[in-house]
Amino acid sequence: MKQTIGLLTKQSWSLQSPNGNIQFHVVLDGAGKLEYTVHKEGKTVLAPSPLGIVTDRESFTEGLSFTHADTQTIDEAYTLPHGKASHYVNHAHELTLFFDKNGHGLQLVCRAYNDGVAFRYQIPGEGKLLITSEPTGFVLPQETLVNVWAQKFMECYERTYDLNMPEQMDEKDYAFPMLFQVGNDAWMLLTEAAVFGDYCGSHLKVNKERARAFDLAFAPDQPGPNITQGYLATPWRAAIIGESLAAIVESVLVFHLNPPSEVEDLSWIKPGRSAWSWHPDSLSPRDHEKQKRFVDFASEMSWEYSLVDGGWDREESTTDVPELIRYAEPKGVGIWLWSHYKNLKEEEECRSKLSLWAGWGVKGVKIDFFDSDAQERIQVYDMIARVALEYKLMINYHGSTKPSGEERRWPHVMTREGILGAEYWKNDLNEGPNAAHNCTVPFTRNVVGAMDYTPVTFSRLTRTGHCHQLALSVIFESAVQNFADSIEAYTESAGKPFLQQVPAAWDQTLLLEGYPGRFVTMARRNGEDWFVGTICAAGGRTAHVSLDFLESGVAFEAEIYEEVFGPLDHYRFKHSTDITVRKESVTKQDTLHLPLKVNGGAVIRLTRAI
Numbered sequence: 001m002k003q004t005i006g007l008l009t010k011q012s013w014s015l016q017s018p019n020g021n022i023q024f025h026v027v028l029d030g031a032g033k034l035e036y037t038v039h040k041e042g043k044t045v046l047a048p049s050p051l052g053i054v055t056d057r058e059s060f061t062e063g064l065s066f067t068h069a070d071t072q073t074i075d076e077a078y079t080l081p082h083g084k085a086s087h088y089v090n091h092a093h094e095l096t097l098f099f100d101k102n103g104h105g106l107q108l109v110c111r112a113y114n115d116g117v118a119f120r121y122q123i124p125g126e127g128k129l130l131i132t133s134e135p136t137g138f139v140l141p142q143e144t145l146v147n148v149w150a151q152k153f154m155e156c157y158e159r160t161y162d163l164n165m166p167e168q169m170d171e172k173d174y175a176f177p178m179l180f181q182v183g184n185d186a187w188m189l190l191t192e193a194a195v196f197g198d199y200c201g202s203h204l205k206v207n208k209e210r211a212r213a214f215d216l217a218f219a220p221d222q223p224g225p226n227i228t229q230g231y232l233a234t235p236w237r238a239a240i241i242g243e244s245l246a247a248i249v250e251s252v253l254v255f256h257l258n259p260p261s262e263v264e265d266l267s268w269i270k271p272g273r274s275a276w277s278w279h280p281d282s283l284s285p286r287d288h289e290k291q292k293r294f295v296d297f298a299s300e301m302s303w304e305y306s307l308v309d310g311g312w313d314r315e316e317s318t319t320d321v322p323e324l325i326r327y328a329e330p331k332g333v334g335i336w337l338w339s340h341y342k343n344l345k346e347e348e349e350c351r352s353k354l355s356l357w358a359g360w361g362v363k364g365v366k367i368d369f370f371d372s373d374a375q376e377r378i379q380v381y382d383m384i385a386r387v388a389l390e391y392k393l394m395i396n397y398h399g400s401t402k403p404s405g406e407e408r409r410w411p412h413v414m415t416r417e418g419i420l421g422a423e424y425w426k427n428d429l430n431e432g433p434n435a436a437h438n439c440t441v442p443f444t445r446n447v448v449g450a451m452d453y454t455p456v457t458f459s460r461l462t463r464t465g466h467c468h469q470l471a472l473s474v475i476f477e478s479a480v481q482n483f484a485d486s487i488e489a490y491t492e493s494a495g496k497p498f499l500q501q502v503p504a505a506w507d508q509t510l511l512l513e514g515y516p517g518r519f520v521t522m523a524r525r526n527g528e529d530w531f532v533g534t535i536c537a538a539g540g541r542t543a544h545v546s547l548d549f550l551e552s553g554v555a556f557e558a559e560i561y562e563e564v565f566g567p568l569d570h571y572r573f574k575h576s577t578d579i580t581v582r583k584e585s586v587t588k589q590d591t592l593h594l595p596l597k598v599n600g601g602a603v604i605r606l607t608r609a610i
Contacts, residue, residue: 272304403449
């Protein structure tokens with residue numbers, strides 16, 4: 001469509017989601033500048049926002065001429081061995097707009113999904129290409145009340161996501177993902193997808209010149225331009241959009257935006273639960289006998305793994321990893337090993353070490369302290385993923401950037417940190433992730449990929465109840481769930497049977513109720529069994545768990561783990577360390593009403609009645 005205003009000619013294009021509810025509009029104005037707008041059912045979710053990319057060949061921010069457009073429908077299905085679901089349907093409408101400036105080409109690829117939009121830039125050509133900036137923006141509607149849950153940027157993404165209003169966001173840099181409540185019209189999560197080594201990781205800066213506007217920013221320690229060879233496709237800039245928070249939490253859009261799996265044989269990629277000795281005893285990785293005890297405990301719990309963390313390879317260590325693996329194997333327990341990324345950042349050394357460890361029989365590696373979004377560091381992630389794939393080693397990245405759906409391309413990347421997790425309760429100030437944080441990250445960080453929070457700590461004063469901690473095993477998704485407490489803490493807990501049964505990979509995920517920072521109730525299915533976790537912060541509440549997701553005409557046994565209430569606990573700020581367990585028969589017509597204390601929780605296991 002062309003619209004002439006005086007001497008200026010404006011061109012525009014529109015793209016709709018398959019169900020028609022989301023509209024993505026692109027405009028090329030008379031000066032050759034691009035901008036886009038996003039609507040949901042006619043309501044503005046993103047107001048006119050700038051598009052552009054600057055390279056050493058050309059600045060594609062103005063003076064663009066439209067040449068032609070291509071459209072296609074994406075309709076594919078795939079499976080992944082872990083995550084919030086097992087089966088994925090990637091259905092979208094795609095529009096590619098081709099532009100020229102002084103003989104240099106730019107392609108803008110736009111996608112509209114039923115639960116969001118995404119776009120990326122592509123630059124054809126050969127030889128070296130330097131990308132100096134990407135002046136892309138995200139502008140919120142001016143007339144609508146907007147709430148924001150945003151994390152102040154730091155390289156390891158280990159901060160809280162705090163409630164704010166756009167007008168009051170005074171920090172310079174904020175991290176992806178960022179959650180918005182746009183009036184009563186929509187929820188939106190901004191993030192990026194498919195971040196690989198031909199680009200750095202990005203985040204958002206508050207635009208000081210334009211109200212309610214955020215600008216895309218490269219990694220703060222990126223020393224210069226992004227440098228690529230040949231054809232460039234940038235990471236996707238994505239907005240997950242829905243009228244309810246369930247649309248955000250249940251979305252798998254970031255996985256759709258990634259390349260298909262490069263792993264043909266998935267048989268060695270096994271999600272699971274892991275014992276982890278470092279949290280209760282930081283020196284234990286150096287002690288062979290202690291590591292054997294954690295292997296024994298993992299076997300007793302029917303957990304698949306035990307993680308040997310930092311210190312195992314020190315000179316004073318008695319831990320003999322090959323011997324530990326021989327000890328663990330007949331018990332059905334696989335061993336993971338920790339390494340600093342600096343010991344693997346050179347490919348030759350990485351190949352040597354991973355080859356050695358794989359030869360010992362190690363199942364996976366936890367690689368720590370990346371602490372950067374720079375292109376050079378993203379390339380190290382990619383290299384390690386490729387080498388680990390050769391040796392059939394699973395990966396857990398720590399001190400890491402946030403995920404961007406890479407698990408689809410490399411499903412042996414099981415989880416990563418990039419989260420303010422339970423380890424912070426070990427500090428001298430006894431200050432760590434509180435209940436409000438736990439009630440926020442299911443709507444932010446965990447939406448975009450697996451999260452190694454290392455949950456379920458009973459023995460430390462986390463200012464949350466034991467049922468709250470137990471529920472994190474369901475609410476927080478991680479393909480390898482590293483349970484953080486001691487053998488004694490789990491052995492003494494009435495929640496032990498639940499931890500023996502709760503899986504780490506899911507066929508289906510549902511948000512039943514929730515609001516960021518206040519409460520969340522989630523149901524996840526593994527096979528025919530359902531697991532429900534509910535937690536709250538602040539004043540306590542009654543969780544209303546509708547079971548209408550259960551199969552019709554089938555009775556289920558609900559095994560309910562809940563807090564113990566005393567006569568005055570309805571108003572006292574007192575966390576419950578006691579757990580009671582009861583069973584009742586339920587069907588899809590039932591709703592369970594579970595009282596929760598301040599910062600409390602409950603869990604339910606639902607199995608078909610025999």
